[in-house]
Amino acid sequence: MIEDETARKTVGRILAWYGAMGADAALADQPIDWMARGDVPPGAGFSVPGAEPALASSPASAPIPASGSAPPKRAPLAPTGVQQRAPSPPATARPARQFPPRAPGAAEPMGDLASVRSLAELRARIEAFDGCGLKATAKNLCMFRGAEQADLMIVGEAPGREEDLEGKPFVGRAGQLLDKMLAAIGMGEANVHITNIVYWRPPGNRTPTPQEALACRPFLERQVALVRPKVVLALGGAAAKGLFDLADGIMRVRGKWRDIEMGGHRAKAMATLHPAYLLRTPAAKGMAWRDLLAVKAALKD
Ligand code: URA
Numbered sequence: 001m002i003e004d005e006t007a008r009k010t011v012g013r014i015l016a017w018y019g020a021m022g023a024d025a026a027l028a029d030q031p032i033d034w035m036a037r038g039d040v041p042p043g044a045g046f047s048v049p050g051a052e053p054a055l056a057s058s059p060a061s062a063p064i065p066a067s068g069s070a071p072p073k074r075a076p077l078a079p080t081g082v083q084q085r086a087p088s089p090p091a092t093a094r095p096a097r098q099f100p101p102r103a104p105g106a107a108e109p110m111g112d113l114a115s116v117r118s119l120a121e122l123r124a125r126i127e128a129f130d131g132c133g134l135k136a137t138a139k140n141l142c143m144f145r146g147a148e149q150a151d152l153m154i155v156g157e158a159p160g161r162e163e164d165l166e167g168k169p170f171v172g173r174a175g176q177l178l179d180k181m182l183a184a185i186g187m188g189e190a191n192v193h194i195t196n197i198v199y200w201r202p203p204g205n206r207t208p209t210p211q212e213a214l215a216c217r218p219f220l221e222r223q224v225a226l227v228r229p230k231v232v233l234a235l236g237g238a239a240a241k242g243l244f245d246l247a248d249g250i251m252r253v254r255g256k257w258r259d260i261e262m263g264g265h266r267a268k269a270m271a272t273l274h275p276a277y278l279l280r281t282p283a284a285k286g287m288a289w290r291d292l293l294a295v296k297a298a299l300k301d
Contacts, residue, residue, distance in 0.1 A: 153233070231298050
């Protein structure tokens, strides 16, 4: 009885830890051994629900336990009440994980984006792309909301829960504040294009990793080229890092103009504080307001 209670508490703590780390979504009914994908690079045919064929063809594949297979036996309790470790299985050498280099001149997994002529076409390319792991856990693609061509392009961090459900960026509480901020400088969906550095919601609303941002980057570059903004405004530290490749925190980089070139299009760019941060820290709104006034002035130039 005591043992059951202890096990229940331990499982509860492990689940709470997974939740805190952002692992709050089940990908399949059975556990998946992600290490068993071996040398298969992300997005190259490894998909979650029907993962077996890719796993079977992988040289380093390990069998997935069949559903209903017997759970592993628990080690007997030591006399002191301390659980003994089960003897480890003999170590099997795993070949070093290597993603084969792309052959010179070989097509990128997302195809030739320079030939993409419209946002609708770009959306179709993003929908067909499996190279960003966030797609596996997200409900919907969140590409943009607002004008298709706009002098002001806003780039946030990543979709959250409401955005994931609706399939549009910045529709939750932070988005409502963003809309108020834009309205205060006489702008809105009719003349602003709003997007993020990644197109899918990270599980548990964690910050997207640099790899996830990098995977989406070629699409974002083409998006900038199609929207043709005069000014790109990054919201928050993650967006500023993803867009401008900076190591400094948002308080250091915000409010400073820089010239950027994305997808062959040149624009003025600035970072400011994220509206979600402003909701938690209303005292910082003054800084964001100064940045917005600078944006308004730059749009008039
Ligand atoms: N926060 C973001 O950075 N982007 C969204 O789309 C919503 C909240």
